[in-house]
Amino acid sequence: MKDIKIESTLTIYEDYNELPKNVALLMDQAIEIRLKAYAPYSKFLVGAAILLDNGEVITGNNQENASYPSGLCAERTAIYYAGAxxxxAKIVMMALTAGSQKQPTTSPIPPCGACRQSISEYEVKQDLPIEIYFMGVSGKVVKSNSLANLLPLGFDRSFL
Structure with a gap:
């Protein structure tokens, strides 16, 4: 038997104003689309903006449904649109922002597990890391240089 240690390295920006200009512009689009999310049940709005290597920016937001499993997260809404x-095109960067309409959201909100798995599929497919920036409504912004950094030991097609 042996133990292994898995580490992730993240970059923390103290707030939105520290972001590089190109990242701030992408985050602006994520913020704008977050405000249009359909979340009447959870009151938790999420926005995603994806930069493709062809220069296109794809946005998506969460779409809830009274039958909860039928809704879809912002990240998957955007990434599936890009794939379709x-x-x-390859995904270069993602900007994510999330916030509650019930309470202040100042902590960075990372993608949920299902979204991490979906983003991982594209990262493996394109054989190129996807930079991911995520934040709440305000406060710190976290950068991960790849999805693999957020989902170590991920499940991919190599297991099939």
């Missing part, structure tokens, strides 16, 4: 409409 730009199947040859």
């Amino acid at each position: 409409n730009y199947p040859e």
